[in-house]
Amino acid sequence: xxxxxxxxxxxxxxxxxxxxxxxxxxxxxxxxxxxxxxxxxxxxxxxxxxxxxxxxxxxxxxxxxxxxxxxxxxxxxxxxxxxxxxxxxxxxxxxxxxxxxxxxxxxxxxxxxxxxxxxxxxxxxxxxxxxxxxxxxxxxxxxxxxxxxxxxxxxxxxxxxxxxxxxxxxxxxxxxxxxxxxxxxxxxxxxxxxxxxxxxxxxxxxxxxxxxxxxxxxxxxxxxxxxxxxxxxxxxxxxxxxxxxxxxxxxxx
Numbered sequence: 101x102x103x104x105x106x107x108x109x110x111x112x113x114x115x116x117x118x119x120x121x122x123x124x125x126x127x128x129x130x131x132x133x134x135x136x137x138x139x140x141x142x143x144x145x146x147x148x149x150x151x152x153x154x155x156x157x158x159x160x161x162x163x164x165x166x167x168x169x170x171x172x173x174x175x176x177x178x179x180x181x182x183x184x185x186x187x188x189x190x191x192x193x194x195x196x197x198x199x200x201x202x203x204x205x206x207x208x209x210x211x212x213x214x215x216x217x218x219x220x221x222x223x224x225x226x227x228x229x230x231x232x233x234x235x236x237x238x239x240x241x242x243x244x245x246x247x248x249x250x251x252x253x254x255x256x257x258x259x260x261x262x263x264x265x266x267x268x269x270x271x272x273x274x275x276x277x278x279x280x281x282x283x284x285x286x287x288x289x290x291x292x293x294x295x296x297x298x299x300x301x302x303x304x305x306x307x308x309x310x311x312x313x314x315x316x317x318x319x320x321x322x323x324x325x326x327x328x329x330x331x332x333x334x335x336x337x338x339x340x341x342x343x344x345x346x347x348x349x350x351x352x353x
């Protein structure tokens with residue numbers, strides 16, 4: 101395969117044994133996989149802030165195959181809510197990781213997960229989440245309303261947030277996240293980017309693929325290019341995807 105994604109509920113916590121039988125970190129695994137013949141793109145998801153060690157952050161700047169896109173869930177911009185969620189990181193921890201990642205790989209794009217309306221979340225806690233979003237500027241994100249799960253500590257927690265308040269907060273957060281995603285996509289217009297063609301497009305004669313930042317791209321081209329990496333000039337960025345013009349094939353089958 102030209103692209104490999106390492107999957108795990110907390111994938112960057114992986115530890116194992118290397119070829120020499122010695123303990124190995126997830127960052128070392130990334131370096132080893134990048135040496136496999138024919139592997140052009142490498143991704144991993146989902147990661148946890150507490151396991152973003154300096155060696156893994158450095159790998160983003162040292163391993164060309166490691167794509168400049170990272171899904172790093174934060175959940176909230178309030179330390180009080182993060183503690184209530186048992187997340188084991190603070191807002192300062194998260195922002196420090198983002199700064200280090202961008203220093204190691206300036207073109208990296210970040211996506212994240214958010215939960216609004218966790219029991220006890222005040223308006224100040226929610227505004228702190230909006231502040232974090234404005235500070236980081238995400239390329240994409242998933243956001244949800246808190247819903248109680250039987251048997252979890254939060255299910256019986258005091259001070260539940262009213263449904264109408266959760267709805268309003270989610271809509272406000274999603275509007276900001278959509279704005280940032282649209283701006284990120286629009287910033288690609290006029291650029292030439294490498295696209296891995298993954299399948300037919302939406303219309304006859306179209307093909308579709310993914311940029312290094314995982315954005316969907318649609319363009320005219322033959323289906324014989326599926327599985328190959330091509331150069332595409334991006335014509336326009338849309339809220340959820342890009343459109344472009346095929347320039348040339350970069351990596352054959």
